[in-house]
Amino acid sequence: MDGMRRGAMVTSARRTIGVLSPVVGGFYFGALIAGVSRAARRDGHSVVAVQTYPAGLDRERYPDEPLLEVPVALDAVDGIIVIAKAVRHDRLASMQEWGRPVVLISEDQTTLPAPVVVPDNAGGVSAALQHLVEHGHTRIGFIGSPLQRDIRERYDAYRTALAEHGIKPGPGWFSETADNHEQGGSQAAARLLAGGMPTTATIAATDRNAVGFIRALQAAGLVLPRDQAIIGFDRTETGARLVPRLSTVDPHNDRIGGLAVKLLLARLRGEEVAAGVYRAPSTLVIRESCGCGESTAQPDTDTADPLFERYGSTPARACLRRLSDSGFGGRSAAPGSSGTGDDEARAGWLRAVVDPITTAAERGTVPSGVSLGRLADLTSVRRPYPEALEQFVAAVRDLETELTSTLPPGSDQVPTLRRVTTDILLALTKGCTRPMLARSGYLERTIAEQYEVDLDLLRGRGSSPRALTWLPSARRSAACLGLWAGHERSPGDREVEIVGVNDTTGTLSRLIGTRTPASQFPPAALTRAGGSGSSGLTLVLPVTFGGSDWGLLAIDGTVDIRMTSGRDKYNHWAALLAVALDQERLMSSLRDQRLALEEAAARERALADTIRASEERYALASMAAQDGTWDWDVSAGTVYYSPRWKQTLGYGEEQIGSSLTEWLDRVHPDDRNELSAAIAAQLGGARTPLELEHRVRTSSGDYRWMMCRAVTVLDDAGCPARLVGALVDMTERKEHELALRRNALRDPETGLVNRILFLDRLGAAIKRTRRSSDYDCAVVLLRVVAAPDDLPVHDDPVAAEVEVRREVVGRLRQVLAEGDSAARLRQDEFAVLLDDIGPDGIRIDELVASVQPNPNAGIAVGVLPTIKPFQDADEALRGADIALLRAQTQPRAH
Structure with missing residues (x-):
């Protein structure tokens, strides 16, 4: 591929990685994108993440196909990562032709021979079922929606694990859900309850299915886990807040994103990366919903890790295994799964926990306040989950107990060991508390920002929402808004016009007014700026709401991987922006209508006065005669x-x-x-x-x-x-x-139709183009910029202007055919709707030649050769106005 050859020639170049994702936030998609961004940023690369589903989805009911047609951002990236269902399968199959290396995440490989990164679905489900069997369960069910690859793998692993344990599934054990969310789980619970609850335990394909399942069972009066043990898959924070807390499989989505980046960069360097499945390890996280009495994490099975070999004592090794994968989110990593940096950070944290305790037992020494503060900092940076501290306390206290048992009775080192253990737990408590406080502050700031954005966008006053001045005042990251304009450059590659930017440096302001195909959006000036405070991640969201589709919003930011819902704040901003743009268009239309009504009312008043005066005159004349x-x-x-x-x-x-x-x-x-x-x-x-x-x-x-x-x-x-x-x-x-009544819809001076009647006829023509593919019209906009050279010089300027307008109207009438419409829009501006034009454009040329016979005719002409791409009359008239402005900016011949 061209992209691979470029990568082979320049291995150290700064790359831009494109990510196509249904949405760009939440615990699943957001965590995948965060993992991609973190791995890319570590090697000096940037990421453009494009949301291919509409903003403001109705209760997250995703449509069957994405809204955006790839190649959005295609020309702006060096390699592409596609997340499940982000691209239609027929488009996915043609991605080899794009000239860029591709890596898939949880996508079916049959349509494209490329590396596919997936979580260890089989290992996670097998461990979950094994755990339930150890609790004595033999009637274990499964709920999930098999529409996506990961869910199908989890269901297949469930069936395989049952067979390995000699369990034959009974009727009603599997309940297919309509989606991966709470509603699907709730409906599955209703079906199982109606069937008499044939199972004693259930594996849910997703945590959100499990949450809905649990709530429905509890509402029906069941006591969990006594009446039904449950294990989910995803490790969401919502599951950790349930009662009982949800046991789950952590797929480590950030590791999946990091592994995808690793494979993509290898392909960009020209290395051979075989097509096939690459799995990131999963971890079973045990809480109370499965029937366990305490919250612990399953240890890693890889005891060959050099870090474990360092400790010869059994208590320290056991503590390391329990701490290794317990309680951490985005920054944790299994050995070799997402890079040396994460492995080193993990090892450093483990040593900071275990070394002071073992040293206190061996030598009776106490760690310094600096080292305890460093442990708190390391713990905070790793962003522990809500149940992490509980796991840490259990593991460290067990280590303390084991080490105390190895000391002689009455040893002076026992009090020191207890003191050090307490100090370590205090440091861990601080490290776990800081992220919770930080997240609380983050949520508070997010609410404040959202309130500010809501008021600015829905207020309908002040500057246009296109200017992006509604972005929160505290934001310093770059943003760019492109609205659809013009025609498609190629199938699915629409043109956007950049109408607003947010940039404290001022370097992006030059982009306003420029047009670019969607395949080159966002512009390189935004994605490759790398300015101070840049996150290295540019999110591209469709500006849509309901039936409105305005364009694309690109914004430099970060994703929130802890939100259970995929509706992050940027998604919400894009939907609100679409509403604000709808409101702006509506208000503009209302202002135009009000102006037209005021003009019509003035004409009606003049008509009434004229009629009244006429009646009086005729009555007096009749009486006199x-x-x-x-x-x-x-x-x-x-x-x-x-x-x-x-x-x-x-x-x-x-x-x-x-x-x-x-x-x-x-x-x-x-x-x-x-x-x-x-x-x-x-x-x-x-x-x-x-x-x-x-x-x-x-x-x-x-x-x-x-x-x-x-x-x-x-x-x-x-x-x-x-x-x-x-x-x-x-x-x-x-x-x-x-005649006066007729003039209410016509210009009195020229006899041409007015703006209201012209827009009505133009709108009717646009609707007709949708009904008939053979029908089309053209719009020609004329503006008198100077008196034509072939007119005599007039002493009276007002009379001269009238003479020019009459000449223009006379020329128009000579070439207008039946069905055409000509209107006077402004003082010296006229519009013509050429009805049912042919593909050769001869009628357009005849009209232009008639009103503008030579370059010095004093008349600027803007031509809209077709009205098919436009949704309504206002949009078509704006397109003609832009064509006219472009014509005026071209130098005139002398």
Whole structure:
């Protein structure tokens, strides 16, 4: 591979290791990434960890496939580590073509011939089942979800171990869970309870399954471990806080990550690393849930360790074995499993515990305060688990008892030995307490940071969330935000635009506004900076929430390996950022809508004022001229139509008779019922005068708008005797009113549609592209930057601007086809939607050539040749605006 050849040529170069992981936090994924980061940093390399599943997952229900399409960060790394289910299997099979060495963690090897690092699942489960058998259990069940490789191996090991002990599994002993979390364990417990609890002990494939299993059994009234003994797998802190505390298998996930780095660096150096399975040792951690009365750790079986050979006495060797793997988390390591540095640290700590005790027994000497302080420091650095101190006390007190038994009765060294043992235990207590206090402080700071981030992102005020000013003020690490933009460079390789950075040095600010394919994100300026305080680990998270997918957030940080949930703070930040960006877009849309509504309201008010003034003018004119009057004698059934009434409709004096039908039969069919109802209301005693607009047919056959106003005259009995009124021709005013209404959606000066109507048509076109793959449109944005050379010079600047706009609109109208839309967006900015363009782009060229016949035409043109990549009209219009800005920045010909 190209990556291996590069590694063979330069063995000491600083490398960037890429990690593809479903999520980047929690006791499993986070611990794996922390192990990778620690091993890489020890050799001077950096790590980019990419989360391939959405941020803000709903209760950690992972989808069947990752959200992100590899190759995210592909070009930015020298080698790749893929953690289980981070990449679709069809993409995983093609990773040989990427030109970079690959190491897998707990992934099926059948799709890619590469080294696969896994925990010792078989050894851990076998030790757990052996322990349960020693407790007298012969009906031992298993719960777990076999969707992932590690779980399948654990189940197979369970079946094998049963067979080795001559146990044939009974019906209902295996309960498949829907997931690896608490809910799956709770559902498995419900099924076993419904089946009458056929087992007396259970091995859970994960601690989280075990936690849900235990809680469900306790809720049903069972007493554990009396009614059911349980052993989990993962060694989470949640298990250590249960009552009874959960016995478990520690897979040492950090060692797995370290071994993966070791294999990957070997491949980068050009060494031959065979494809196959590489296992990191597991440890059985005994607590109370299995039926044991005290919390102890199983000793290492490797007694060939030189450290053990150093002590000839049986008590010291036994103490070393019990202390060797008891109670420690991320920094502990089995011999040879994750590097010389960890082995030396482990050996140094063991000597600091055992040497002073054995020396006190042999010589009666007391350790100095400095050495005791160093022991406390060494213990603190190794980050012990919650039950560690309990294990230390038991092991050290047993050592004290054994050594005391070797001394003569009444020896003066016995009090010294007891004093030294107490001092050692006090130092160990300090070392165990400090990490708990530090973690408490860390959690408090995390809550404070999260509160600060929540308020800044959800407040919706101040600077845009794109600027990353919402990051906690105490953070000094670098960060970079890239939002999706443009087209895919290659399948799955989208383009991102860097819109915000967080960097106290200022070196990253030059990246703002640049675009890069996702395969080159995060930029090398972020991953290879190596500045003061850099962790050497860059986390890349998708900025997603619900149906929103904005882009990628890269941030220099660390992972929390003690959280049982995979939702670390960075995952939460990415989800909140997506919500804030959604809110920003919504607020921008609302502002635009409010502005449009204000403009429409202003036009409506102007229209109402115009109509009111027109009505007053026409009413006064009618009253003055006494035109179009009519008088209906209700009792006689005859109507008098004045000469002016007849002339208004184009008839002579003798052409109109005296019946009511002369009028009603000429009324437009759509208006006839309304007029009849209004007349009937007058005859029925309506309190208000008749006033109605309607259309009447003239002698030419055309219809004209008439305003009919009339009052009812009552006789002495109070009954309607006459209806007297006037008919006023209001055609011109009505047409003017309709024109004004049409102008509410059109620009009055140019007659083009306004921004609201244009966006509506553009949005409809985008939706149509999704329904029809053969349909596409183009968007052309025009901006008048100077008067075209072919226009005469005008003395009046305002008139000159109007003349330029009219010329642009005239040129547009010449080339627009049926279905096209042209709009005036701003004072001197126009947009054109070319409907149903062909693949040759001829119509686009014709439009550009028409409005910009030469380089000095004074018109800047931005072309969006297709609208298919865009989700909505606003996004497409922004793309056209960017194209226009780019066109304006290019030098004009002279």
